[in-house]
Amino acid sequence: MAKVIMTCGKLCSGKTTYAKKLQKELRAVILSIDELMLALFGQDAGEKHDDYVGRTKGYLYKKSLEIIGCGTDVILDWGFWTREERLCARSFYGSHGITNEFHYIDIDDGEWQRRIDKRNQDILAHRCDGYYVDEGLSEKFRSIFEKPDPSEIDRLVV
Numbered sequence: 001m002a003k004v005i006m007t008c009g010k011l012c013s014g015k016t017t018y019a020k021k022l023q024k025e026l027r028a029v030i031l032s033i034d035e036l037m038l039a040l041f042g043q044d045a046g047e048k049h050d051d052y053v054g055r056t057k058g059y060l061y062k063k064s065l066e067i068i069g070c071g072t073d074v075i076l077d078w079g080f081w082t083r084e085e086r087l088c089a090r091s092f093y094g095s096h097g098i099t100n101e102f103h104y105i106d107i108d109d110g111e112w113q114r115r116i117d118k119r120n121q122d123i124l125a126h127r128c129d130g131y132y133v134d135e136g137l138s139e140k141f142r143s144i145f146e147k148p149d150p151s152e153i154d155r156l157v158v
Contacts, residue, residue, distance in 0.1 A: 001068075001071075001097075001098070001099065002067075002068040002069075002070075002071050002072050002073045002074070002098075003068070003073050003074075003098065003099035003100060003101065004064055004068060004073070004074045004075075004076060004093055004098055004099070004100045004101070005022060005026075005028070005073065005074070005075045005076070005100075005101045005102075005103055006075075006076045006078075006080055006086075006089055006100065006101065006102050006103070007019055007075065007076065007077050007078070007079075007080070007103050007105065008079060008080040008081075008086065008102050008103065008104045008105070008148055008152075008153075009079060009104060009105035009106065009107070009157075010079070010105075010107065010112055010141065010145060011079060011116075011131075011133060011137075011141055012112060012115040012116045012119050012133060013105045013106075013107050013112065013115070014105050014107065014115070014157075015077055015078075015079065015105055016032065016034075016077055018103070018105055018157055019032070019075045019077040022075055022103075023075060026073045026075075027072070027073070028072065028073035028074060028075050029067050029072055029073070029074050029075070030074075030075045030077050031060045031063060031064055031067075031074060031075070031076055031077065032077040032078065033053060033056050033057060033060065033077075033078040034077070034078070034130065034131065035077075035129075036056055036060070037049075037052060037053065037056060038129050038130070038131070040052075043131065043132060057078070060076065061092060064076065065096060065098075068098055076089075079145075080102065081141070081144050081145045081146065082144060082145075082146050083146050083148070083149075083152070086102060086148060086152055090102075101154040101155065102148065102152055102153055102154050102155075103153075103154065103155040103156075103157055104148050104152075104153045104155070104156055104157065105157045105158075106156060106157065106158050107158075116133045116138065119132075119133065120132055120133060
């Protein structure tokens, strides 16, 4: 039976790059909240952003069941930033009898800031799609992110 791999890590930690690598290895389907949100709203979701993210997650959870049911592995390319979110995901897939793994991408703060700066430069130069990480978004993330306990992680990626 197919499985789901959930990528966990800070924004700009390399989750999408890692998901694309896994996609090739496993012939899996990547489901990305950012990809869908940016396609629909660009940088302009405004104060509705968190509501839209919640709806998008609900849709992608349902879609992942459909894909897994067809025998294809799924990679969820979103952050799973809180312990509660990780527990809910494990419970959701466990209740459907689906093997699930958390892969945590861990980077130090210096590398994290370097990657944020690079992404922001690439966005401004129209070399990539992604969210511009201003100080407000960076601070919001710092207030939300809960580094996973080793017992939550199936694979540590450094």
